[in-house]
Amino acid sequence: xxxxxxxxxxxxxxxxxxxxxxxxxxxxxxxxxxxxxxxxxxxxxxxxxxxxxxxxxxxxxxxxxxxxxxxxxxxxxxxxxxxxxxxxxxxxxxxxxxxxxxxxxxxxxxxx
Amino acid sequence: xxxxxxxxxxxxxxxxxxxxxxxxxxxxxxxxxxxxxxxxxxxxxxxxxxxxxxxxxxxxxxxxxxxxxxxxxxxxxxxxxxxxxxxxxxxxxxxxxxxxxxxxxxxxxx
Numbered sequence: 001x002x003x004x005x006x007x008x009x010x011x012x013x014x015x016x017x018x019x020x021x022x023x024x025x026x027x028x029x030x031x032x033x034x035x036x037x038x039x040x041x042x043x044x045x046x047x048x049x050x051x052x053x054x055x056x057x058x059x060x061x062x063x064x065x066x067x068x069x070x071x072x073x074x075x076x077x078x079x080x081x082x083x084x085x086x087x088x089x090x091x092x093x094x095x096x097x098x099x100x101x102x103x104x105x106x107x108x109x110x111x112x
Numbered sequence: 113x114x115x116x117x118x119x120x121x122x123x124x125x126x127x128x129x130x131x132x133x134x135x136x137x138x139x140x141x142x143x144x145x146x147x148x149x150x151x152x153x154x155x156x157x158x159x160x161x162x163x164x165x166x167x168x169x170x171x172x173x174x175x176x177x178x179x180x181x182x183x184x185x186x187x188x189x190x191x192x193x194x195x196x197x198x199x200x201x202x203x204x205x206x207x208x209x210x211x212x213x214x215x216x217x218x219x220x221x222x
Contacts, residue, residue, distance in 0.1 A: 031208055033210075035212075042199070042212045042213060042214050042215060043156065043199075043212035044212070045209055045210070045211065048208060048209065050208060056208075058209065059211070088153065090155050090156070092155070092156075092210075094208070100146070100158035100161065101148075101156075101158065101210055102158070103155030103156050103157070104155050105154065105155055106153065106154070106155055
């Protein structure tokens with residue numbers, strides 16, 4: 001257990017509403033990631049962070065923003081949710097440079 | 113990132129060795145080969161990684177060809193709990209992005 005908690009685990013919301021997903025870690029890992037997973041697309045990287053206030057875009061960052069104001073929390077925000085953002089979102093952490101990733105249990109988001 | 117090619121699905125009998133192939137013909141010298149798996153709807157789980165030499169841990173063995181253009185993940189005695197999607201990924205040393213492909217859906221049959 002790498003000490004990763006995602007919240008909420010399930011959420012249903014309406015198009016146009018803001019949504020924030022939280023990834024919390026207890027291991028003081030430097031690197032944190034947000035992925036989304038959709039049928040037919042596998043896992044795709046949205047954003048990642050390499051330290052407090054240090055973030056970078058992944059391959060599918062449009063429509064998403066992130067923030068990391070403290071080491072233990074990495075927030076993913078959908079400013080105005082769309083149906084295309086219905087997905088399962090996974091957070092991951094990586095302490096070592098080039099080391100393996102540990103994934104959370106996922107957050108299932110449905111945008112109606 | 114270098115691309116990988118994996119068969120979309122494979123079957124294996126319980127108790128037999130499962131051999132999952134991966135092609136990465138454009139891999140560069142400083143890129144590692146990583147394997148992850150995802151059981152049902154859980155988060156992906158790290159299995160093993162290697163650069164040039166073959167690697168073995170408590171979960172699996174990784175065989176990398178001499179030219180490094182392909183590799184094989186071996187589960188020596190597959191069980192029903194090994195049924196999952198297996199992802200082969202190449203990753204540059206020091207790079208922080210891990211790009212997943214479609215993976216291979218491995219089904220272990222009783």
